[in-house]
Amino acid sequence: MVTKERIWxxxxxxxxxxxxxxxxxxxxxLREISEVDGTWMITITPTYSGCPAMKRIEDDIIExxxxxxxxxxxxxxxxxxxxxxxxxxxxxxxxxxxxxxAPPVDEIDKSVLFADQPIVPCPKCDSKxxxxxxxxxxxxCKAHYQCQDCQEPFDYFKxxx
Amino acid sequence: xxxxxxxxxxxxxxxxxxxxxxxxxCGHGPILEEDIAMTNIALDHVGxxxxxxxxxxxxxxKGRTEDDLAFLRFEREYxxxxxxxxxxxxxxxxxxxxxxxxAYRKPLYEQLTKSSDVQLAAIxxxxxxxxKYHLKxxxxxxxxxxxxxxxxxxxxxxxxxxxxxxxxELFYTDQNDVELLANGVIFSSEELKKSWMEMVKTxxxxxxxxxxxxxxxxxxxxxxxxxxHLGYILAELQYMQRAxxxxxx
Ligand SMILES: [Zn+2]
Numbered sequence: 001m002v003t004k005e006r007i008w009x010x011x012x013x014x015x016x017x018x019x020x021x022x023x024x025x026x027x028x029x030l031r032e033i034s035e036v037d038g039t040w041m042i043t044i045t046p047t048y049s050g051c052p053a054m055k056r057i058e059d060d061i062i063e064x065x066x067x068x069x070x071x072x073x074x075x076x077x078x079x080x081x082x083x084x085x086x087x088x089x090x091x092x093x094x095x096x097x098x099x100x101x102a103p104p105v106d107e108i109d110k111s112v113l114f115a116d117q118p119i120v121p122c123p124k125c126d127s128k129x130x131x132x133x134x135x136x137x138x139x140x141c142k143a144h145y146q147c148q149d150c151q152e153p154f155d156y157f158k159x160x161x
Numbered sequence: 162x163x164x165x166x167x168x169x170x171x172x173x174x175x176x177x178x179x180x181x182x183x184x185x186x187c188g189h190g191p192i193l194e195e196d197i198a199m200t201n202i203a204l205d206h207v208g209x210x211x212x213x214x215x216x217x218x219x220x221x222x223k224g225r226t227e228d229d230l231a232f233l234r235f236e237r238e239y240x241x242x243x244x245x246x247x248x249x250x251x252x253x254x255x256x257x258x259x260x261x262x263x264a265y266r267k268p269l270y271e272q273l274t275k276s277s278d279v280q281l282a283a284i285x286x287x288x289x290x291x292x293k294y295h296l297k298x299x300x301x302x303x304x305x306x307x308x309x310x311x312x313x314x315x316x317x318x319x320x321x322x323x324x325x326x327x328x329x330e331l332f333y334t335d336q337n338d339v340e341l342l343a344n345g346v347i348f349s350s351e352e353l354k355k356s357w358m359e360m361v362k363t364x365x366x367x368x369x370x371x372x373x374x375x376x377x378x379x380x381x382x383x384x385x386x387x388x389x390h391l392g393y394i395l396a397e398l399q400y401m402q403r404a405x406x407x408x409x410x
Pocket of ligand 1: 122
């Protein structure tokens with residue numbers, strides 16, 4: 001008998017194709033699982049509007065459930081409430097750092113134009129002496145930083161609120 | 162044709178054409194970080210286009226998808242403002258065009274998060290978060306270039322002088338908006354212009370740039386009357402779907 005709990009468990013095995021240490025549960029991209037007339041509705045939300053990983057995540061969800069004999073599945077994409085880095089789970093933050101990506105730190109609103117950049121500790125040596133190289137990094141969700149102490153260039157999973 | 166469909170296409174086409182323009186920088190950025198920044202911003206715009214045109218297709222109810230709308234209309238059916246189709250020229254021109262647009266898009270999305278249309282409000286809520294990053298990026302470059310060397314100052318001042326004539330159109334409103342305004346789907350463009358002007362003045366001031374003194378303004382894009390640029394953009398944008406109808410990859 002397939003239960004909602006079982007499906008959540010299986011979703012812990014679906015990874016973000018761009019940050020493959022994070023599951024869609026860690027990321028907070030998976031919003032809801034429900035059953036309507038025998039069909040499992042899986043609700044997800046994109047991190048960024050143009051995130052090219054979303055289609056892949058949809059396919060991976062369907063494939064993962066099919067592997068376990070669950071075929072009556074619909075994946076629904078919702079925009080509201082809009083995804084925020086606050087939904088990144090604690091284990092998710094830890095895994096990011098171990099992977100070499102600095103997890104999001106609390107930032108003031110981007111609408112404050114002339115604010116200082118947030119202090120982002122280096123994921124390798126924990127130094128706070130780091131510098132932003134670019135607000136835009138290898139994917140939409142990341143910025144590019146460099147550690148001024150150990151010199152490590154690293155990605156920062158930037159805050160989105 | 163419904164007023165909401167028309168409105169969504171106007172917004173969607175702004176993102177589509179600006180996203181396309183920015184993507185032309187791919188592999189040509191002045192430095193690697195800016196190459197990546199502009200293509201990331203392009204991607205956000207293409208993503209916003211997807212949301213807006215997908216919803217437009219649903220509102221229209223004729224079974225057109227976001228791809229049909231993006232790739233299979235004729236030039237006069239595109240409703241983007243003239244500003245976004247203007248040529249990239251140099252990096253300074255591109256950043257000035259971007260700044261003038263971002264300074265409008267951010268307060269617009271702020272307004273639309275309160276729209277009585279739930280789906281439009283959701284798209285605005287999602288897109289606003291990205292637009293804040295875009296504005297921060299373009300405003301910082303306008304300041305750095307304006308308050309930079311003599312040469313960079315002169316180039317962005319010229320860019321501002323040339324692009325200023327396309328800014329009134331950002332606040333264009335016509336008969337199409339009447340019903341939407343009355344139903345609380347959209348909000349006053351006068352309020353919008355006030356927020357925009359405030360932002361523009363603050364940033365240009367810091368950038369030591371001067372708003373040009375000519376009152377001449379151009380419009381047409383919202384009615385499908387475009388500058389010569391759009392034809393060239395569409396020739397490239399639509400090529401694959403015109404040459405191989407229905408192709409996917
Ligand atoms: Zn370090």
